[in-house]
Amino acid sequence: MKTKQLFLGLMLSAMVGGGVAVGSYKLLDDDRPTSESTLPNTNVRYTSVMRDSKVIVPEGLNFVTSAELVTPAVVHVTTEYKVQARRMPNDIHPFFRDFFGEEGMEGYQRQRQSPAQGSGSGVIIASNGYIVTNNHVIDRADKIKVVLDDKRTYEATLVGTDPNTDIALLKINADNLPALRYGNSDNVRVGEWVLAVGNPFNLNSTVTAGIVSAKGRNVGILQESAGQYSVESFIQTDAAVNPGNSGGALVNLNGDLIGINTAIASQTGTFAGYSFAVPSSIVSKVVDDLLKYGEVQRALLGVSMQEVTADLAKEKNLKTLNGVFVYQMPDESAAKAAGIEVGDVITQINGVKVNTGSQLQEQVTRYRPGDKVKVTFLRGGSEKTANVTLRNAAGNTEIVKRDPNSTKSLTIDGAKFEAASKQELNKLDITGGVRVSGVEKSQFAETGMKDGFIITSIDRNPTNTPEDVQKILKGTRKGGLLIEGVYPDGRRAYYAIGR
Known part of the structure; x- marks a missing residue:
């Protein structure tokens, strides 16, 4: 009897153990991906099961929407330049021809004609093919090509340039292109999130993020190339910008174009923490001039100025530390004609406060010769205003315009x-x-x-x-x-x- 009970006990234990084993296998198997396929090894997988990775961000702080909107409208601008070298005179002495040999002369010519290449970015601002970039991106190029985000390539023509603001306008023969709308750079605030979109180091469609760290910044890079009429009132950001980003877009979180990325502050030539963009208020005016007149209409107040500092205020017995001090003006100056004098401190242009020369330039640059602006200034502690009719560099109010009816x-x-x-x-x-x-x-x-x-x-x-x-x-x-x-x-x- 005991033997029979022992046998039944062993049988029961075996059945329970088998059930546990089968149950455990099914439990583990339920976690594996299932398939309707009858092929063997359908449950084999080589990665872990991945959970839903949708990230929820605070309202208003979403880079994805802006990046998706902007990227298709930012293009890669490539340029080609003929390498310049000293030319062999046609009447070169036979001795030198023998020295170089005919093969050497041909090699010299091939070397002289070998093209160099450059690269930058651009922003489509109109669906019919108008593109904004930096002047230094296309300066003196023999050939300009534009590569769209979808890899279509076009040869571009140069509509016009403005070295004073480092802006250039290109045109390609294409329609129905994605284009960015201008945002109001006046409304941009320090601390606001922005995105820089471009092609650094030929890395197409690169998006970087940062904040606006300053406005109205003058870093002196344009004065060296454009001269005394250069305009620098950059938006400064800490969004990473490198060679190849020049001419690309600086946008807000709505995807509005608030600037054209132009320069970086660096001792090495690569990003070191700060980048600079031409504000859209200047870009849009330059583009409008190039389209309407073929030339940029530069309005001038006609004063030489300097920022008011504590030392200057003490020296000149000024009652304020705000504004810009007028220390010189020519006889044909628009400001002088309106009654402004040397020693006055200009504090506002059309109600907008100006504390630096770059801020004053940014405001005046928006206008054309012949336009009137209201200038608020201090004289002897008293606030005064003057309605100034802006003039051009020649001292008059004429608009310089290409004659579209002139014989080609x-x-x-x-x-x-x-x-x-x-x-x-x-x-x-x-x-x-x-x-x-x-x-x-x-x-x-x-x-x-x-x-x-x-x-x-x-x-x-x-x-x-x-x-x-x-x-x-x-x-x-x-x-x-x-x-x-x-x-x-x-x-x-x-x-x-x-x-």
């Missing part, structure tokens, strides 16, 4: 003359010129002039249009003329013709 080309004495393109002018660093072609079959052949030569002046008279050339040549009855100009490779030349 003229044939004179058998040669064809046409105005040089904006891209050619920018590349060669000249303000105007007329390109000539068909020289060999014209009366200009005997001068030695070659096709492609850009005439900048005749007898020191500037030539900006074919009509200028025609007028000068027709107005000369006897004697010779000196033609000055430059070839596309940068080589300057002079030719004499008799009339």
Whole structure:
């Protein structure tokens, strides 16, 4: 009997153990992904089960929406430059030709013509192909290409540039493009979150985040290249910006364009904590001028100024530490004509407070010659106002505008003359010129002039249009003329013709 009970006990234990084993297997198996497939090993997996990773962020602090909106409208701008080198004169002595050899001479020419390349960013501001970038991104480029976020590539034409603000406008032949809208940079506050979008180190569509750390910042980088009329009133941020970001977008969390990334503060050439962007208030005005007039209309108050400091206030017995001190102005100054005097302290432009020269420049730059602004200033402790009619650099209120009705080309004495393109002018660093072609079959052949030569002046008279050339040549009855100009490779030349 005992043997029978022992046998039944062992059988019961085996059944319980088997049940536990099967139950445990099923319990573990329920955690594995199931499949309707009848193939073997359908439950094999090589990663852990991943939970839902949707991140919930505080309302108003969401970079994702802005990044998704902005990225398609930021483009990669690539440029190509012909490497300039000393040219071998045509009448080089045979000894030197023997020294270099024909193969060496050919190699020299190939080296001279090898293109260099550059890279930057741009922002589509109109769905029909207008793109804003920095002037220094495309400066003197022979060829400009634009690569969209979806990898489509276009050759771009240069509409116009403004070295004073480091802004350039490009155009590509495309429609229905994603475009950014301007945000009001005046409303941007220090401490506000912003995103920088561009192509640093050729890393396409890179987005970085930071905050606005200062406004109205002047760092002196444009004055070296653009001169006394440069305008610097940058938005300063700590969003990471590196070479290749130039010309890219600085946007707020709504995806509105509040600036064009332009420069970094660095001792190494790479990001070291601060970057600078041209505010949209300046960008939009420059773009509008280039589209309407072909030239930027620069309005000037006409004063030399300096920031009011404690030392200056003590020296000049000023009653305030706010505003900018007027220490000099020319006779043709718009400010002088309105009654402002040396020694006055300008505190507001149209109700906007100005405490630095860069802040004053930013306000005045928004206007054109002939526009009126209300200037508030202090004199002897008393506040006064003056309605100032702004003037241009020549001291008048004229608007400089390209004549859209001017003849694009003229044939004179058998040669064809046409105005040089904006891209050619920018590349060669000249303000105007007329390109000539068909020289060999014209009366200009005997001068030695070659096709492609850009005439900048005749007898020191500037030539900006074919009509200028025609007028000068027709107005000369006897004697010779000196033609000055430059070839596309940068080589300057002079030719004499008799009339």
